[in-house]
Amino acid sequence: MARAKPARTDDGERRPSLVDDAYAAMKLAIRNSDFAPGYQASEQEIALRLGMSRTPVHEAAIRLQEDGLVRVLPRRGILICALAPEDMREIYDVIIALEGQAAERVAGLPAPERLRAADALAAHTDAMAAAQTGGDLPAWGLADEGFHRTLVEQAGNGRLIRIMQTINDQSHRARMLTLRLRQELDASVAEHRRIIAAIREGDAPGAHRHAREHRIRARDNLLPLLENFGLRHL
Amino acid sequence: MARAKPARTDDGERRPSLVDDAYAAMKLAIRNSDFAPGYQASEQEIALRLGMSRTPVHEAAIRLQEDGLVRVLPRRGILICALAPEDMREIYDVIIALEGQAAERVAGLPAPERLRAADALAAHTDAMAAAQTGGDLPAWGLADEGFHRTLVEQAGNGRLIRIMQTINDQSHRARMLTLRLRQELDASVAEHRRIIAAIREGDAPGAHRHAREHRIRARDNLLPLLENFGLRHL
DNA sequence: TCGTGCCAACTTCCATGCAAGCTCGCATGG
């Protein structure tokens, strides 16, 4: 007989605690800019809104602070972090290094695995091309995100995945803002295809180089946009 | 008149809260293997030992879990994480990528700054050479650590620094264990000097490549040691 | 008008209480 409230699911995962709920809710709110950067909320207020007491909210705030999304100011509240162009430079430096490494790893996989990975990456890239001809910008963004997430996941390095996840959470708002300003969507598709080709051939250094250069070009397109539009913090 | 218990120091830093104390104490205990990997402690017990209540210990445990040093098992206690050789492979992948990027950045700095950085790096490397001829292994380890920390710090990327700090905390125990097993200390000194030379010349790609290859070689020396000694978890 | 000091309201920090979940050992029945 199935238990009504299993403390663990069958695969060993814990059921979400209130802390997890608060963490997820706050993270989502920050992603969607329901909590705008610079906004200073009190734990009490958030707890009330989420229908729980202050404790789980406080603990979730600690985790979010560790993720770099908020700052907990002692006795003053929770501050939603803003990003300056300088932060985006930092973030891109990390992305450039780690995604290049991930691509190299994927290209170094045994043939069956790396071909499967290449197929998955190609599917995302095809979706990008389709969205581009259809003029569907959100779909393009989603497919692009899928490509990069898949690339990192296929490298099979849990720490690398986790770091990239954190850094992507930080930069999500900036990506959304600049999506409609970018003029070089077709270049991305072409570069993705070069990365995929290198992976298919098992050309690890080539995959590394192409992934790296793809992100470097994206950075060099993005940073001027942010600075010219005077986005001191977003 | 100076206040007895300033809430903030003059440069805007917060005074350590009990949570910070607990975090630092537990982190140190893990570093020193006072808490051995695999050990399962109760928050109550740690709280008692540190002379505080469970709350700050619990919150510190959340931060340590975010750092990957412990796992908080619901209603069962705090488990000190162990590292398998597989984890070290993951960790080295991240180090290889990020330290290469850091070296590139430092080499790309304006001449005065990068020469100052090179001098600092050279000082650490000289200390390594001296410790080596003197047979002082702990001093060698400390100087080596100083070199790599300086290299990353000089790149001036806060996120990169933070990530490397976290990953170094994770691998600290493994480094200590293998320090006395390594046979190639002189190779490290030579490779460091190559990195420094590239930085002095402002040769960013060269600095990147040398830093990368230095860490790749170190990994290829280290991983077999761990596996041959049957260190399933440490 | 402007500067200064003080107080009230609000905030988090931390201790503690209660409830619920997990573990392990013992008793019980096959």
Place this chain on the structure above:
DNA sequence: CCATGCGAGCTTGCATGGAAGTTGGCACGA
């Protein structure tokens, strides 16, 4: 002898209260 059920004692999850720190506005004096 072995399997099973059950309960005592342990653990943490979460709520809440008191204490202490921070802020902002208002009254007061120059």
